[in-house]
Amino acid sequence: MYQLHQYDTDTAMNSALANAIREDLQQAINLRGKASLALSGGPITIELFQILSHTQLPWSQVYITLVDERWVDRHHEDSNERLIHTHLLQNQAKSAHFISMTTEAENPYDGVDEIGQRLKQQLPLPIDVLVLGMGNDGHTASLFPHAANLAKGLDMHSNQLVIDMKPLTAPHDRISLTLPVIVASQHLYLQLSGAKQNQVFQQALDGNDSNDMPIRAVLQQRPDLEIYQSL
Template sequence: MYQLHLFDTPNAMNTALATAITANLQDAINLRSKASLAVSGGPTPVELFQILSQAQIAWNQVYITLVDERWVDKHHEDSNERLIHTHLLQNKAKDAHFISLKTIAENPYDGVDEIQTRLQQSLPLPIDALVLGMGDDGHTASLFPHAENLYKGIDMQSDRLVIDMKPLTAPHDRISLTLPVILNSRHLYLQLNGKKQQQVLEQALAGKNINDMPIRAVLHQQKLPLQIYLAQ
């Protein structure tokens, strides 16, 4: 269950997506005096973060976390947390509350329970707006094709908020939000950029095997409308 929004340029896409997310957060603040946002890393959302950081909302009532994180130091160039601090938690958004998906544990398997507790205690749930990305291999969040722990991450009966993950197709061990948390969010977005990602999307829509392309678990579900923002 999805709706596809097409844009001629990345800037047009990011501006529209930022406007939608800002409205979601403002609605949540109006209703509950707090709002939650989960975002993905990588190069695609950088401009989105920069636009969002200028939004005129009460950022001190907004709680931000990541959809997934690589198990690296927060100053490492591959750290999503570093990306968030550099591009999103700036300007007006510097007053938002950030909830890290990283601990001092040596690996995500030893840190996952601490992060589960941290999110339960600090993150307003359900998440008001959640932005996914997608890899060329069809992964989303850190739910990777044929990973050993994938079945736990996509189990809709699970009460886990986060799961540890060892990708077969990417470097670094990971921590990831689980599919139940993703599909329980109030507003769900998939942000895509360029012809290559459009082709991967078409491939994912054409098949059913989730182990081959975990993004299919989001595309083919009937629980929550997925808003796909694609710059062609």
């Protein structure tokens, strides 16, 4: 059964999650001399990134990538990479290694192989800490309901690290970690903020169809998922 951590405010939730991440990364560094961290984008993550940027860790031994990315220039306002550089790779965390999820290709379909190879070569696997978000349509990462490539992204027997995705309900083509990579993470967290997201999460718990709400696939594969939720 998933573990639920509830907080009155986003700040309290983000502070507690940042502390859990710090402990997990330090433990991984102690065990193998390096650690990997995969992060999602979205407004709720900005404060988390800022708190982490001031956290005392041997950041030069931490390798950071994204759970998913929109196929836009890294300076675009919708770029998750821009959020990472602006809010996380600062202060104490400026020496961390960042692994981008985009290429010079015109679309994610043409860039997916290069990104897969990049992650295999540079990112310590399995991922030590991975933080998911969830959309109000029940998507997580860039695994969107009823998208053409969703079945491949959810395939637990796939050998792919990443998948290209064209959402039906959101702008921009995307690239995303696949479900098997996500659920193989040593420590897996889900951030939820506010009443609407909590309502959507309850809806996800009440059904089984991952095509309708891909977050269900994560819940089915990782019943020990830790949820950090603000009320």
